[in-house]
Amino acid sequence: xxxxxxxxxxxxxxxxxxxxxxxxxxxxxxxxxxxxxxxxxxxxxxxxxxxxxxxxxxxxxxxxxxxxxxxxxxxxxxxxxxxxxxxxxxxxxxxxxxxxxxxxxxxxxxxxxxxxxxxxxxxxxxxxxxxxxxxxxxxxxxxxxxxxxxxxxxxxxxxxxxxxxxxxxxxxxxxxxxxxxxxxxxxxxxxxxxxxxxxxxxxxxxxxxxxxxxxxxxxxxxxxxxxxxxxxxxxxxxxxxxxxxxxxxxxxxxxxxxxxxxxxxxxxxxxxxxxxxxxxxxxxxxxxxxxxxxxxxxxxxxxxxxxxxxxxxxxxxxxxxxxxxxxxxxxxxxxxxxxxxxxxxxxxxxxxxxxxxxxxxxxxxxxxxxxxxxxxxxxxxxxxxxxxxxxxxxxxxxxxxxxxxxxxxxxxxxxxxxxxxxxxxxxxxxxxxxxxxxxxxxxxxxxxxxxxxxxxxxxxxxxxxxxxxxxxxxxxxxxxxxxxxxxxxxxx
Amino acid sequence: xxxxxxxxxxxxxxxxxxxxxxxxxxxxxxxxxxxxxxxxxxxxxxxxxxxxxxxxxxxxxxxxxxxxxxxxxxxxxxxxxxxxxxxxxxxxxxxxxxxxxxxxxxxxxxxxxxxxxxxxxxxxxxxxxxxxxxxxxxxxxxxxxxxxxxxxxxxxxxxxxxxxxxxxxxxxxxxxxxxxxxxxxxxxxxxxxxxxxxxxxxxxxxxxxxxxxxxxxxxxxxxxxxxxxxxxxxxxxxxxxxxxxxxxxxxxxxxxxxxxxxxxxxxxxxxxxxxxxxxxxxxxxxxxxxxxxxxxxxxx
Numbered sequence: 001x002x003x004x005x006x007x008x009x010x011x012x013x014x015x016x017x018x019x020x021x022x023x024x025x026x027x028x029x030x031x032x033x034x035x036x037x038x039x040x041x042x043x044x045x046x047x048x049x050x051x052x053x054x055x056x057x058x059x060x061x062x063x064x065x066x067x068x069x070x071x072x073x074x075x076x077x078x079x080x081x082x083x084x085x086x087x088x089x090x091x092x093x094x095x096x097x098x099x100x101x102x103x104x105x106x107x108x109x110x111x112x113x114x115x116x117x118x119x120x121x122x123x124x125x126x127x128x129x130x131x132x133x134x135x136x137x138x139x140x141x142x143x144x145x146x147x148x149x150x151x152x153x154x155x156x157x158x159x160x161x162x163x164x165x166x167x168x169x170x171x172x173x174x175x176x177x178x179x180x181x182x183x184x185x186x187x188x189x190x191x192x193x194x195x196x197x198x199x200x201x202x203x204x205x206x207x208x209x210x211x212x213x214x215x216x217x218x219x220x221x222x223x224x225x226x227x228x229x230x231x232x233x234x235x236x237x238x239x240x241x242x243x244x245x246x247x248x249x250x251x252x253x254x255x256x257x258x259x260x261x262x263x264x265x266x267x268x269x270x271x272x273x274x275x276x277x278x279x280x281x282x283x284x285x286x287x288x289x290x291x292x293x294x295x296x297x298x299x300x301x302x303x304x305x306x307x308x309x310x311x312x313x314x315x316x317x318x319x320x321x322x323x324x325x326x327x328x329x330x331x332x333x334x335x336x337x338x339x340x341x342x343x344x345x346x347x348x349x350x351x352x353x354x355x356x357x358x359x360x361x362x363x364x365x366x367x368x369x370x371x372x373x374x375x376x377x378x379x380x381x382x383x384x385x386x387x388x389x390x391x392x393x394x395x396x397x398x399x400x401x402x403x404x405x406x407x408x409x410x411x412x413x414x415x416x417x418x419x420x421x422x423x424x425x426x427x428x429x430x431x432x433x434x435x436x437x438x439x440x441x442x443x444x445x446x447x448x449x450x451x452x453x454x455x456x457x458x459x460x461x462x463x464x465x466x467x468x469x470x471x472x473x474x475x476x477x478x479x480x481x482x483x484x485x486x487x488x489x490x491x492x
Numbered sequence: 493x494x495x496x497x498x499x500x501x502x503x504x505x506x507x508x509x510x511x512x513x514x515x516x517x518x519x520x521x522x523x524x525x526x527x528x529x530x531x532x533x534x535x536x537x538x539x540x541x542x543x544x545x546x547x548x549x550x551x552x553x554x555x556x557x558x559x560x561x562x563x564x565x566x567x568x569x570x571x572x573x574x575x576x577x578x579x580x581x582x583x584x585x586x587x588x589x590x591x592x593x594x595x596x597x598x599x600x601x602x603x604x605x606x607x608x609x610x611x612x613x614x615x616x617x618x619x620x621x622x623x624x625x626x627x628x629x630x631x632x633x634x635x636x637x638x639x640x641x642x643x644x645x646x647x648x649x650x651x652x653x654x655x656x657x658x659x660x661x662x663x664x665x666x667x668x669x670x671x672x673x674x675x676x677x678x679x680x681x682x683x684x685x686x687x688x689x690x691x692x693x694x695x696x697x698x699x700x701x702x703x704x705x706x707x708x709x710x711x712x713x714x715x716x717x718x719x720x721x722x723x724x725x726x727x728x729x730x731x732x733x734x735x736x737x738x739x740x741x742x743x744x745x746x747x748x749x750x751x752x753x754x755x756x757x758x759x760x761x762x763x764x765x766x767x768x769x770x771x772x773x774x775x776x777x778x779x780x781x782x783x784x785x786x787x788x789x790x791x792x
Contacts, residue, residue, distance in 0.1 A: 379629070
């Protein structure tokens with residue numbers, strides 16, 4: 001794979017037009033007779049004391065000098081162009097409803113009701129929900145599973161090829177890259193395959209913002225020639241939570257207007273300027289300094305991997321697990337750790353770290369936990385994590401558990417997610433729902449990948465997994481029943 | 493011209509020293525280090541705006557952090573000092589011929605250099621042949637050792653800054669593994685009086701008392717520390733700080749001190765009631781006092 005040269009831009013990335021407009025706005029000391037009602041914080045002293053005057057003074061409404069996200073033609077349009085340039089995209093959209101809205105926009109703009117979309121089953125709930133909204137028909141590709149680690153991987157090229165062969169009428173392929181665990185597929189080949197069959201290739205890059213700024217990291221969606229990519233700038237890039245980007249490749253240049261309409265179906269008409277400014281400032285920071293920032297992050301992660309592996313009992317795995325297929329490349333900024341040899345589940349370690357050591361990590365599953373490293377990490381935090389793990393091994397380590405339950409359950413699809421979701425349904429206790437069709441999702445959260453999605457048969461395997469995951473301390477979510485004891489099933 | 497240095501003890505209270513001149517000021521990469529020559533206290537070492545020691549009263553801190561555990565443990569051979577860049581704790585340890593090895597782990601090399609140059613009466617034992625000086629993060633160092641040290645002294649700065657990781661559960665717990673079964677851990681335990689210090693003191697005690705079967709707190713009167721009243725922690729799996737004190741053994745050593753003595757030793761563990769309540773219930777003096785003020789002012 002040829003490594004792309006990152007960090008060469010057509011535009012002057014030192015600019016931050018939206019940020020600069022907000023600074024200018026602040027200087028003008030405008031009198032506001034519009035919303036929001038707190039009027040630069042004056043109307044809510046306690047909130048202003050908590051968040052700061054600086055913050056409240058730019059929590060404002062769309063206006064001429066600040067442009068409007070609904071129909072950008074000024075500083076937001078300029079800021080989006082700079083972001084597109086920084087990410088090597090043809091154009092981009094700023095989003096304030098999270099990367100969920102980017103994933104939904106990709107699917108809704110590519111699939112009309114009844115259209116097929118090829119995707120891995122281990123996608124985030126936002127993708128499954130987009131299938132409900134679009135009434136698209138999923139063609140699931142089983143991700144390969146690393147049996148030793150118990151984790152699902154990316155989609156293997158040959159599996160996607162056979163899905164294309166069986167469903168040549170599919171409109172799009174959705175690739176989840178990298179996965180939560182940092183596993184990357186052979187993105188370039190997948191894009192070529194999809195395009196050769198006239199399908200759009202959409203990339204859920206929620207966990208891959210940083211790929212765009214360092215040559216040491218795997219290929220990004222835009223570099224691979226994808227048509228669209230959902231990039232969660234807030235996850236590893238440093239912008240505010242909920243701010244996100246939808247990147248468009250050249251292949252959908254003529255569709256930009258339509259995609260904008262799709263976004264505006266569900267996006268707020270009062271977009272937060274705090275979120276938008278954070279996108280602009282973060283893009284500038286990463287374009288100017290991303291390379292050295294992620295160099296440091298990779299160093300931290302590699303150091304942590306070595307030190308955690310030296311403790312014994314933990315397997316902080318990485319690029320050595322790459323197999324050239326479904327585990328094609330690894331995101332070295334991720335720090336997944338396999339805990340099975342310690343006799344502890346990933347959830348147990350996750351809970352111990354939070355409750356006993358005040359260390360919050362991203363998630364724990366049955367056999368692994370995941371720490372995410374990003375722009376904000378510093379050595380003292382890394383040392384604390386390593387030392388806490390050393391202590392956990394000493395005080396809690398025991399004999400390895402023998403039964404390895406895989407993180408991936410082969411789905412048994414009976415109807416589309418939309419059909420099941422909108423059909424008449426009834427509520428049943430889990431144990432009596434065997435053989436019925438689920439009308440809603442059930443997942444452990446985090447990571448939020450459904451064990452059952454709407455339209456899937458409730459199998460013995462799924463029920464056992466749910467019971468086992470509960471025993472291991474996983475938190476279940478997704479059902480109408482807040483206690484997650486009952487499941488909505490389709491009345492057939 | 494008058495030159496004064498002020499240290500904030502809380503957001504609304506400060507203590508000021510007339511300064512003859514500033515001898516040193518530089519950021520080490522870890523912290524801002526200053527040495528001031530003052531009229532009242534002689535040379536003063538300041539880090540990130542907080543007084544670490546003064547020539548006039550440093551003996552109190554260094555004697556209390558060292559001699560209390562040394563008078564309890566019958567035979568310390570290998571001691572570890574975490575932090576303590578000025579060298580005062582090492583100086584006190586070096587007075588014991590029974591100690592064979594001292595490892596000092598100080599993250600900031602500049603702290604040691606500055607002390608060597610400007611605080612000769614404090615740093616005089618840095619060349620003792622028993623001492624190994626390592627510049628590394630204390631947490632990183634300690635997690636690699638099991639069953640090695642008889643005594644660990646945590647002579648750290650405050651929890652806000654480079655000393656941050658030395659106030660965590662993972663640190664104390666790894667220290668316990670690094671100690672021998674009958675080892676003793678002593679630490680700088682913050683002050684009981686002002687809110688920020690007191691909250692930290694309560695948090696330290698909560699963590700250490702969950703890890704060590706014996707966790708006790710003792711006090712000393714240190715004029716230049718906030719409220720002049722400072723705490724130390726004593727932790728062990730074996731030794732009780734007062735019942736296992738062996739005054740005769742310690743006195744036979746003939747170590748001359750200016751603050752510590754074996755009668756004071758027992759008394760130092762007798763804490764004022766408000767300090768006990770702080771440690772046991774997390775009750776901050778401030779809360780009680782402010783509550784009274786609010787009731788006094790009616791609707792505030």
